[in-house]
Amino acid sequence: MKNKTLKYYLSLPYRMEIIPDTDEGGYTVWFPELPGCLTCGDTLEEALSNADDAKKLWISVAIEEGIKIEEPATDANSSEYSGQFKLRIPKTLHHSLALHAKREGISMNQYCLYLLAQGDMHNLSSL
Numbered sequence: 001m002k003n004k005t006l007k008y009y010l011s012l013p014y015r016m017e018i019i020p021d022t023d024e025g026g027y028t029v030w031f032p033e034l035p036g037c038l039t040c041g042d043t044l045e046e047a048l049s050n051a052d053d054a055k056k057l058w059i060s061v062a063i064e065e066g067i068k069i070e071e072p073a074t075d076a077n078s079s080e081y082s083g084q085f086k087l088r089i090p091k092t093l094h095h096s097l098a099l100h101a102k103r104e105g106i107s108m109n110q111y112c113l114y115l116l117a118q119g120d121m122h123n124l125s126s127l
Contacts (some may be wrong), residue, residue, distance in 0.1 A: 004069075006060055009059045009069055009071075010028055010056060010059065012036065012072050013036060013072050014033055014055065014072050015033060016029060016030075016031055016051060016117070017030055017031075017117065018024060018044070018047065018048075018107040018117055019038075020118075025042065026040055026041060026042045026047070027040060027044055027047035028040045028047070028053075029041075029047045029051040031051075031054075031055055031058075032071070033070045033071075033072055033073070034055065034059070034062075034070070037054055037055060037058040038054065039053070039054040043104060043105055043106075044105065044110065044111070045105050045110070046107050048106070048110060053110075060106065061122055097111060097112060115126070
């Protein structure tokens with residue numbers, strides 16, 4: 001851990017979970033591999049921005065205090081995944097996604113990531 005810097009840890013692909021507050025609005029974001037690292041925001045964009053700050057602060061304090069920082073679990077074949085893929089969708093769906101993203105004040109990419117993460121979490125909870 002002594003040779004690993006803040007920059008090193010921030011470059012790692014920590015899993016982020018986004019949870020909408022259906023009662024009062026807003027979003028909570030947390031990083032399961034970083035215990036207690038969570039934040040929230042009134043909009044998805046604000047929550048994601050706050051999440052970057054929270055992760056940076058959590059890791060900085062852990063380094064200063066000598067707390068062990070878990071690295072994200074990686075699959076043996078993870079080098080084959082770039083984090084990008086192309087997806088062809090109907091024009092009407094593209095339009096709808098763009099409108100929803102604009103309404104949230106975020107990019108369509110961020111909005112789609114949020115939707116994919118939400119669907120993935122619902123699938124995991126049913127296992």
